[in-house]
Amino acid sequence: MTIMKAVRQDLSEAQRIGELHAASQASGPAGAAHPVIQVLSANKIFPNGTQALDAVDLNVRQGEFLSLIGPSGCGKSTLLKMIANLIEPTDGRILWWNGGPGRIGSEGSRLAFVFQDPTLMPWARVDANVRLALDLERKATSMSDTDVAARIHAALDQVGLTKFARSYPRELSGGMRMRVSIARALIDQPDLLLMDEPFGALDEFTRNKLDLDLVRLSWERRLTTLFVTHSIYEAVFLSTRIIVMAANPGRIHSQLVIDEPQPRDEDFRGSPRFAQLCRDLSRMLTEASNAGSPQV
Amino acid sequence: MQDPRKFNPKTLPLIQQEWFQRVAAPVVVGATLLIVWQAACHFLQIPVYLFPAPTDIAHSLVTHAGLLFQSLKITLLVTLQAFALATLLGCLTAFLIIQSRFAEIGLFPFVVLLQVTPIVAIAPLIIILVKSTSLSLVICATLVALFPIISNTITGLRSVDPGLVSYFRMKRAGRLETLMRLQIPSALPFFLAGLRISSGLALIGAIVGEFVAGTGGQSAGLAYQILQSGFQLDIPLMFAALVLIAGLGIAMFFVMSALTHALLGHWHESAMKEQR
Numbered sequence: 001m002t003i004m005k006a007v008r009q010d011l012s013e014a015q016r017i018g019e020l021h022a023a024s025q026a027s028g029p030a031g032a033a034h035p036v037i038q039v040l041s042a043n044k045i046f047p048n049g050t051q052a053l054d055a056v057d058l059n060v061r062q063g064e065f066l067s068l069i070g071p072s073g074c075g076k077s078t079l080l081k082m083i084a085n086l087i088e089p090t091d092g093r094i095l096w097w098n099g100g101p102g103r104i105g106s107e108g109s110r111l112a113f114v115f116q117d118p119t120l121m122p123w124a125r126v127d128a129n130v131r132l133a134l135d136l137e138r139k140a141t142s143m144s145d146t147d148v149a150a151r152i153h154a155a156l157d158q159v160g161l162t163k164f165a166r167s168y169p170r171e172l173s174g175g176m177r178m179r180v181s182i183a184r185a186l187i188d189q190p191d192l193l194l195m196d197e198p199f200g201a202l203d204e205f206t207r208n209k210l211d212l213d214l215v216r217l218s219w220e221r222r223l224t225t226l227f228v229t230h231s232i233y234e235a236v237f238l239s240t241r242i243i244v245m246a247a248n249p250g251r252i253h254s255q256l257v258i259d260e261p262q263p264r265d266e267d268f269r270g271s272p273r274f275a276q277l278c279r280d281l282s283r284m285l286t287e288a289s290n291a292g293s294p295q296v
Numbered sequence: 297m298q299d300p301r302k303f304n305p306k307t308l309p310l311i312q313q314e315w316f317q318r319v320a321a322p323v324v325v326g327a328t329l330l331i332v333w334q335a336a337c338h339f340l341q342i343p344v345y346l347f348p349a350p351t352d353i354a355h356s357l358v359t360h361a362g363l364l365f366q367s368l369k370i371t372l373l374v375t376l377q378a379f380a381l382a383t384l385l386g387c388l389t390a391f392l393i394i395q396s397r398f399a400e401i402g403l404f405p406f407v408v409l410l411q412v413t414p415i416v417a418i419a420p421l422i423i424i425l426v427k428s429t430s431l432s433l434v435i436c437a438t439l440v441a442l443f444p445i446i447s448n449t450i451t452g453l454r455s456v457d458p459g460l461v462s463y464f465r466m467k468r469a470g471r472l473e474t475l476m477r478l479q480i481p482s483a484l485p486f487f488l489a490g491l492r493i494s495s496g497l498a499l500i501g502a503i504v505g506e507f508v509a510g511t512g513g514q515s516a517g518l519a520y521q522i523l524q525s526g527f528q529l530d531i532p533l534m535f536a537a538l539v540l541i542a543g544l545g546i547a548m549f550f551v552m553s554a555l556t557h558a559l560l561g562h563w564h565e566s567a568m569k570e571q572r
Binding site for chain 1: 457459460462463464465466467468469473477478481484562563564
């Protein structure tokens with residue numbers, strides 16, 4: 001039984017990747033691939049009266065790397081948390097794989113969230129921290145120990161931390177802890193990866209290195225990623241599409257499609273095209289900040 | 297050949313090794329105090345019934361060994377029972393209080409009431425109400441030891457990394473799962489700090505209860521020996537009982553410290569050895 005199931009899962013996995021290839025070939029990264037998430041005129045007013053978001057419409061498409069960037073207070077984190085179903089919109093709605101929040105976690109529609117902090121359990125070793133994702137999904141109980149161990153190993157391997165499986169989080173550097181957090185997100189084979197300024201607290205060198213790893217990972221795994229960032233360079237380097245948001249109230253200002261070949265590498269970071277795109281994005285951000293405060 | 301760049305603390309002379317310093321320093325201070333005490337009693341010719349010398353106390357400890365250790369056993373038993381009961385009740389109350397807002401506002405004032413009412417004031421009442429003396433002593437000691445466990449465990453269960461809370465919520469973890477996997481491990485350092493305070497308080501509660509109850513005979517604890525030796529002006533015996541009580545308290549503190557170290561040593565700052 002279990003073998004049959006596993007085979008079927010593998011098949012659907014293969015089909016999905018196949019579809020993805022077809023979609024990205026047919027329409028390019030900005031084309032009309034399957035919408036994974038549809039945000040339909042969602043707005044959010046917090047109980048204290050702050051309007052965090054005003055009628056936001058957004059589609060996240062299968063296979064794209066979409067970044068949200070904007071001045072602080074533009075609601076980009078709020079939007080991300082809404083999509084993660086951590087907060088509810090005051091008005092409007094969100095569709096996950098054309099369904100309600102009940103679709104999250106069902107077959108072929110898994111969410112993984114990487115927070116700004118690694119949010120690891122300090123009392124548990126790295127492998128146990130990664131395993132938590134399986135434990136909470138109640139998958140570990142239906143899998144054999146060797147399968148679980150293999151999954152943990154594979155997840156740690158993707159972030160280059162297999163040697164540190166038995167370490168405690170406090171023994172790792174900030175960048176390594178963040179990698180563990182990413183491994184915990186990847187072990188569940190998510191269909192959508194949500195990241196909330198994951199590398200914001202790291203130094204630039206570590207951040208660049210992790211960005212490079214993320215580019216490789218999302219290409220290899222054909223991940224659909226929604227990424228919140230403050231950094232223009234990071235957004236341009238990683239994304240296939242960037243949404244620029246404006247504040248007071250939070251809303252979508254404009255978007256920038258980065259139609260560059262994948263997977264990107266250090267050469268792209270040094271290219272004149274990269275510099276040009278950063279300048280464009282910077283200009284858009286300035287416009288968005290100016291538009292954001294009409295009362296001043 | 298040994299690599300000179302590698303620092304090996306084991307090659308240091310004994311006097312510079314850390315474990316030796318840790319043991320030696322208190323021993324030296326203690327021995328000095330004892331010598332000064334002994335010398336003062338001897339040269340100032342302080343009578344034994346006023347302030348006995350350390351040798352008098354040691355002598356009394358040996359001659360009354362049977363009596364004292366019987367009492368020690370009884371006090372220890374009351375203390376341990378009360379400590380176990382306080383731990384159990386404390387945890388249950390804390391779990392209940394964090395589960396609902398109503399439980400918190402309903403229960404917490406009474407928890408505080410329990411804490412602020414002096415045990416000497418309630419002890420006579422408990423001793424009258426409860427038929428069995430040993431049970432009434434256990435209740436007294438439990439009441440004294442309860443508060444730090446409740447209050448620390450609540451603080452601990454609440455001081456959970458908010459990011460991890462969001463993660464658990466996103467994974468739709470149930471209450472029990474969140475409690476077991478997240479809140480209890482997060483609360484452990486606070487809980488253990490509470491246990492360390494409560495272990496001492498349980499002993500105090502047991503002694504105070506016995507002072508009030510004044511149980512003699514077969515079930516006489518160390519407090520009764522102190523009372524009794526006071527009546528008989530057998531001050532060395534009083535000191536001997538005191539030494540045993542202090543020893544008991546220190547032993548419990550060490551056990552709790554060892555437990556803390558065993559449970560937290562690998563991850564929590566409070567229990568880790570200083571890195572130099």
